[in-house]
Each structure stands twice: as C-alpha cells, then as structure tokens.
Amino acid sequence: MSIKTYLALLVWGCLAGGYALEQYLMSQGQHIQSLENKLKNEQLWAKDVTRINNALVHFLTSADLILGSGNTYLLYGNSRISHSLINDLDITASLHPDEKRLSSVREHIEKINILVNQVSLAKEEELERLLPRLLERHDVISDQLVQIIELLAQETNDRIDEIRESLVQEQQQDQYTNIIARLAFLIFILTSWYWANRKISKPLHCLQESSKTALSGRSFYPVKSAPSEIMSLSNDIDYLVGNLKYQADRDPLTGLYNRRLLMEHINRSILLAKRNPRTFGLLYFDLDGFKLINDSQGHSFGDSLLKVVSEQIGQLIRKSDIFARMGGDEFIIYFDDINEASELANLAARILNTFAPGFYIRDQLIKVTASIGITIYPENGDTAERLICNADSALYNAKNAGRNCYLFYSEKMYRQVRERLEIESDIRNALKNDEFELHYQPKVDANGQVKGAEALLRWQHPLKGNISPAVFIPVAEKSDLIVKIGAWVREKAFHQLALWKKQHFPPIRLSVNVAGQEFTRNTLLQHLITLFQKYDVDQHLLELEITEGTLMESVEQSLMDFRIIKNMDVHISIDDFGTGYCSLGYLKNYPIQTLKIDKSFIDGILINGRDTIITKTVIAMAKSLDMEIVAEGVEKEEQRDFLFGHGCDLIQGYYYSPPLPLAEFEAYVGSMNREGTAALVHT
Numbered sequence: 001m002s003i004k005t006y007l008a009l010l011v012w013g014c015l016a017g018g019y020a021l022e023q024y025l026m027s028q029g030q031h032i033q034s035l036e037n038k039l040k041n042e043q044l045w046a047k048d049v050t051r052i053n054n055a056l057v058h059f060l061t062s063a064d065l066i067l068g069s070g071n072t073y074l075l076y077g078n079s080r081i082s083h084s085l086i087n088d089l090d091i092t093a094s095l096h097p098d099e100k101r102l103s104s105v106r107e108h109i110e111k112i113n114i115l116v117n118q119v120s121l122a123k124e125e126e127l128e129r130l131l132p133r134l135l136e137r138h139d140v141i142s143d144q145l146v147q148i149i150e151l152l153a154q155e156t157n158d159r160i161d162e163i164r165e166s167l168v169q170e171q172q173q174d175q176y177t178n179i180i181a182r183l184a185f186l187i188f189i190l191t192s193w194y195w196a197n198r199k200i201s202k203p204l205h206c207l208q209e210s211s212k213t214a215l216s217g218r219s220f221y222p223v224k225s226a227p228s229e230i231m232s233l234s235n236d237i238d239y240l241v242g243n244l245k246y247q248a249d250r251d252p253l254t255g256l257y258n259r260r261l262l263m264e265h266i267n268r269s270i271l272l273a274k275r276n277p278r279t280f281g282l283l284y285f286d287l288d289g290f291k292l293i294n295d296s297q298g299h300s301f302g303d304s305l306l307k308v309v310s311e312q313i314g315q316l317i318r319k320s321d322i323f324a325r326m327g328g329d330e331f332i333i334y335f336d337d338i339n340e341a342s343e344l345a346n347l348a349a350r351i352l353n354t355f356a357p358g359f360y361i362r363d364q365l366i367k368v369t370a371s372i373g374i375t376i377y378p379e380n381g382d383t384a385e386r387l388i389c390n391a392d393s394a395l396y397n398a399k400n401a402g403r404n405c406y407l408f409y410s411e412k413m414y415r416q417v418r419e420r421l422e423i424e425s426d427i428r429n430a431l432k433n434d435e436f437e438l439h440y441q442p443k444v445d446a447n448g449q450v451k452g453a454e455a456l457l458r459w460q461h462p463l464k465g466n467i468s469p470a471v472f473i474p475v476a477e478k479s480d481l482i483v484k485i486g487a488w489v490r491e492k493a494f495h496q497l498a499l500w501k502k503q504h505f506p507p508i509r510l511s512v513n514v515a516g517q518e519f520t521r522n523t524l525l526q527h528l529i530t531l532f533q534k535y536d537v538d539q540h541l542l543e544l545e546i547t548e549g550t551l552m553e554s555v556e557q558s559l560m561d562f563r564i565i566k567n568m569d570v571h572i573s574i575d576d577f578g579t580g581y582c583s584l585g586y587l588k589n590y591p592i593q594t595l596k597i598d599k600s601f602i603d604g605i606l607i608n609g610r611d612t613i614i615t616k617t618v619i620a621m622a623k624s625l626d627m628e629i630v631a632e633g634v635e636k637e638e639q640r641d642f643l644f645g646h647g648c649d650l651i652q653g654y655y656y657s658p659p660l661p662l663a664e665f666e667a668y669v670g671s672m673n674r675e676g677t678a679a680l681v682h683t
Contacts, residue, residue, distance in 0.1 A: 032174055035167045042163060045099075046156045048092045052105070053149045055085045060142050063112050065533060066119055067135045070127045075120055077529040080564060082113055101148055108145045112138060251325040253303055254310040262324035262332060266384035269336070273377065281344045283333040284391035285351065285372040288403045290329040293366065302329075305366060308359050316350050332388065341376060341408065348372045348406035355404075371398040372406035380409045423475045426467075430459060431484055438492050439659035440510075442668060443630060443650040450669045451650055452509040452630075454545070455493050456659045457485065482515045487527055489513070496662070497542065498535040505666065506673050511543040511573060519546075525564060532568070543571035543594065566591035573630070577618065587625060595622045599633025602653075606638055619647050 062078040086106060093102040115134045122130050249261040257265070269280055287293075287309070294302040306329060313331070314323050322334035335344055351370060358367040373394025381387040394409040397416075401407065430436055436459055443452035459467045476482040493512050500507075518524040524544075532539065544565065566572060573594035574587075587595075597618055604611030615631075622629040631643045634653030643651060657668055 032167065032170050035163060035170060039160065039163045039167060042156060042160050045096060046153070046160060048096070049149065049152050049156055052085070052088065052092065053153065055081070055088060056105075056109075056145060056149060059085055059109065060112070060145070061533060062529070063116050063138060064135075064142075066116055067131060067138050070119060070131055075116065077525070077532075077564065077568065078116060079113075080525070081529070082109060085109060099152075101152060105145060105148055108141050108148075111141050115141075254307055254325050256310055256314070256331075257322055257324035259324065259326050262322060262326075262334065263384050265322050265334060266387065269334075270377065270382070270384065279338050279377060281335045281338050281341075281374060281376045282387055282391045283335065283344060283348055283351070283372055283374050283406075284326075284388065284395050285331055285333075285348075285370045285406075286395065287329040288369045288371055288399070290368070293368065301361060304361050305359060305368070308361060309355075312354050312359075313351060316347065316354065332391070338376070341374075344374050344376070344408075345406070348374060352404065352406065369404035371395055371403050373398055373409060374406060375409045420475055420478075423472055424479060424481065426461065426464075427472055427476055427481050427485070430461070431481075431488060435459060435461065436485075436488060437661070438489065438496070439661055440665040441652055441659040442657050442665070442672070443509075443511075443652045444656045444672065445650055446644040448672060450506070450508055450672045452511065452543070453665065453669075454511040454513075454652065454659075455489060455496075457489060458659070477515060477517075480517075483517050483523060486513075486515055486518050487523075490527060490531060493542070494531045494535040494537055497537040501537060506669060507538065507541060508669065509541050509543050509571065511545045513545045513575065516547075528565065528568070528570065539569040540571070543573050545573045545575040545596070547575050548577065562591055566593075587621075587627075592627065594628040594630060596630045596632050596652075597648075599653075602631055602633045602639055602643075605642055606636070615643075616646055619643075623647055 059078070059081050062081055066075060066078060086109060089102055089106050089109075093099070093106075096102070115138050118130065118134060119127070249258060250256065251258045266282075269278075272278070273280075287305075290302065290305075293305065306325075310323070310325065310331070313333075317323055317333055317335075320336045322336075324332050324334070326332055333347070335347060338344060351372065355368060355370050358365045360366075373391045373396070375381060375387045375391040375394065377387060380390045390409040393416075394407045398405050398407040436457055438455045439458050440453040440455055442450045443454070445451050457469055457473075459469070459472060461467050473482070473485075476485055489512050493510055497510055499505075514524060562572065571593045572591060573596055574592055575596050576598040577595045595618065597615060601611045601615050601618075605615050606612075619629050628649045629647070630650045630652060631639075631648050632652045634640055634643065634651045634655045636655060639653075640651055640655055660668060
C-alpha cells in the first residue's frame, strides 16, 4: 500500500471518527442546549416582568399623588408614563402571546387612567368630595395589580430555579460522557499515528541518508517511491501555513495590514533608526460621520464603503509604505524615510482630495470626509504605542477644528489630552465625593426686590482649590458627565426650594442650566417628574435655562417634552439670547417664557449704537410675545437705568451681586426684600 493510500485511509478514519464523535456529543448537547434556551427565555421574561413592575411602581405613585392631592400639574407626566407603560405591555404581550395576564394588567392600568382623568374633568368644588372615593377605588385596583405582578414574578422565579437544577444535573452527566468519548477518540488517534509513523519513518530515513550522501560530495540517489509523496505533503503544509500567516497579518475586510503587523513594522523601523538615524511618519485618519452611515444604511453598506476607501487611498502610497486598518473606520499609513514634514502634509492633502468627489456605493453617491492626525518619529514619540497615541490625539484635535482637515501633533496637544483626562477623572471623583456646591446670583426687579436667582455650579477641589466652570464644563460637555452634573444640580436645587418653602423663605424663582444632551437623551422630563414626586416644591418657582444651540438641536425630538414641562408650570428660559442662530419661529412655536439678553450686548449699550438698538428690539419683541426679559452681566448704574427704563423686567449681574454661597445669598435676599432698595455688593 502506498503512502498516499495509507494517509488517505488514515485521514478518512480520523474524519469518520471525528464526525461520529461530533454527532454523539451533539446529541448529548441538544438537550442541554434546549434547557439553556429555555432558561434564557425565562430570564428574559423575568427581566420583562421586573421592568413592568418598576414602571408600574412609578405609575401608581404618580396616580396616587394626583388622586391624593388633586394636583393637576402632574397629569401630563402621568399620562406620558401611562402611554409608555401600555406600549411596553403591548410589545411584551406580542413576544409572550401565551401569557394572558398581561392583558389583565393593561385593563387595570386603563381603569386607573379613567380615575385620574376624572380629576382633570371635575370642577374644583367637587374635588374634595370626589377624591376620597377615587383614591379608595385606586387602592383596590392597585392591590390587584400588585398581586398579579407578584404572582408572575414568583412563578417565573420558580420555573428558573427548576430549569437551573435540571441543567446542572445534565451538565454534570454530559461532562463525564464527554471525557470518556474524547478519551476513546484520543486513543484512536494515537494508535493511528503510531502506525502512520511506522509507515512513513522508513522513507524519511532513506531521504535523510540520501541527503547525507549528497552533502558528503558523493552522488545523490533519490528515494524512488516515498520522497515525492513526502515533498508533496510538505508543500501542502507550507501552503496552509502561508495562508494562515496571511490571515493573521491582514485585515479580513479590506486585505490591508492589521494592527499587529503594523506595530511590528513600526517597532522594527525604530530599532533600525537607532542604528542608522532615519525619520518616518504616521498618518492616522478616520471617516467623519461614519457611524451615521452605518446606522442609516446598514453595516454591510458601511463595509462596502470602507473597502472602496481603502482601495482608492492605497493607490496614493508608495510600495515602501504601509497601509493598515486599525479597526472600524480607522486607518494608519506608515510613510517611510521622509526628509521634510511637507511630504506628509502633501499626502494628507491628497487623501482629503480623494474624499472630495464622494464614493459610489451600490449606485449611490456617498459624500464623506476624513480627519487626519500626523506624527513624526522621533520628534513625537520613541515607541510605536506613543506615536500612535499621539497621532490619535492629533486626529481628535482635527475633528474639534471642524473635521475634513489634518493636524500635526504637538506637545501642546499631548498636554491638552492629559489635562482633559485628568479633569474627567476629577469630575467623577467630585460627583462621588460631593465636592460641588451651588452659588446663587440674584435677579432684581426695578423696585429692588429679589424675584429670582440662577443656581451656578462651583467646584472647590481638595488639592487644586477653586476650579472655574470655564475649565471643567467644556470637558464635561464632551462626555456623559454633563448629564450627571445636570442631575446633581437639579437635585440640589429641588432640595433647596423645598427647604425654603418649609422655612417660609421669600418665594423666588430658581433657574438651573440644562445641557443639550439631557434633551437629546430624553432624560430630563423623567428626572423632573421624579424630583417633583420626591420634594414638596412649588412648580412655578423652577426655571430651566437652555441656550439657543440646545433649542435648535432638540427641535424634532423634544417639542413634546417642552410642552409637557410648560404644562407642569415650570418656566423655560433662553439663555444668552442673540449669540446663537435661533430662528424667531422657535420663539413663536416653543413654550418659552423668558429671554435673557447676553452680556455681550449689555456691555455695549452705552457705547455702541447697534448694541443699543438690538437690546431695545429684543425687549420690545419679548414684551409683544408676553415674555419676561432678563438682562445678565449688568455692572454699571447707567446700564441698570437704561434697561429698566426700556421695560426690562429683571437684572442679573455684579452691579447687584456676584454669585453667593447659600448663607450669604439668604442674608442678601432678606436685606434687599426688607428694605426694597438696590444695595451694591462690593467684591
């Protein structure tokens, strides 16, 4: 029997044995897989039940507050919670058609909605008589709802425990069976290998002896039957090894070098440069807005775009350069042996020009741009990691500079990145350790009475001292930290309003700033509802200040939120009015009650005719739209007189007072509202 025939039989035997083992283990594992799927489904169902239960608690609490107090301001929030809960129930019921009790839950919720709606329809003189009866009926329905959900949760937990117990038993049994089956297959493989080794070792020994004969200078006598087969087998192995090596070194989507091979090449270049000084550069670029393309067109469409981009950019580089994909839409070009930085700039410009016409993907023209960060060895780093990290920093700054451009890395960028990361870490610690505090800047009317205040965030770092908001707020706005800070500020503001109400402090409207991310992430409205349920405050004493940019960014998705907030009797104010690009149509369509004239106009009303005209126009427009007008940044008596003389309602600025700590602010309000005169605070 020839070696080929023997190896074919051996391979066939191994494959047949492996297939038999696979079928056996598969049959053993099917039942376990079935149990695991069943357990997974039950766990998903348990999560659905928990989510519905949490939403029900929120809904029942809101309804209880309305029916207990007759407070109609919470009706809009309750309606939104109810609508969301019913939608969730409908979706869950479609996923679990066998669970009929979800329909019962929905019916009970609708019954409570009917009770709540009776509060909104009832006349004020009827509420006192109607509320106890509605509340009693609400308690009965609530108890029934709670019993249904608790029963669902208990049954689900029992089923999960039962499935887990069965799964553990099956897994233990399967483990022993797998060990025995695999051991038997291993014995078969070892036995087959032993006989194969005996069959092949003799021809290999002949080949070795023939090679020794040739190396000694004597004539080479080839082995007549085995060597060609052995060499053919060796070639096949070489092909497989080469194919595996290619896959390990290349990106599977684009065929470019991957990160690992790029790092090896850069490290090797650095070692060579230490022996023979040389300079090379890295161009780190990605596609601007690629995530939007992926989300809107699909990932396969995005993959097609990446392949086209890599093909066209690959035509711009030399054979000595390296083009690698780092992952996602990020690429790096290793540009070897440069004499001047302008060579890198020229290549970056050519890359940007390649993007300019756009790319045709599936007969669709896609316009996309790129941002590029550039580093040079050894000026910008002496290791591959540092060079890539600094190129990434330069890329980040290129995006901040407006995108569709390239920037060279500088030490200033490195310091900025380090400072930004350090500030982010400090902010997280500040939130955790309660290092922030609120200062209050009064808003004074023409009679010298304090009618409002803006709550401003201050940060006293335990080691660095006072850190200006101008330093940490921009950093927070570029991450999720601004949402957490906003929630912290509102929590403190609500707590203070409730405390002032309890202490019979003069009622003043307190303003808090709201970031755009809080509207676009749809977190603000729910947080307000939660806080109104938690604290006893007069809702009309809360004012939310948003910038024109925030208003424009949240036009589409947040109009309903704005209207609900207004119907909750919460005031909405446009901060820094006149400095953005807000359409006047927004003032007409959106429930805005207050405009704040920006300090840049106030500074020029006495010296710049245009600022004077703009300020007068804004005041007149606000009055015609029945809006309150606040001027911020007032520092001079002449500015105050001008503003009050032209109908400004409130003034905020250092002329009256800087932002004050709580105790000083309370004393200031007491003094001003008692005397009724404007007292200048010297700082």
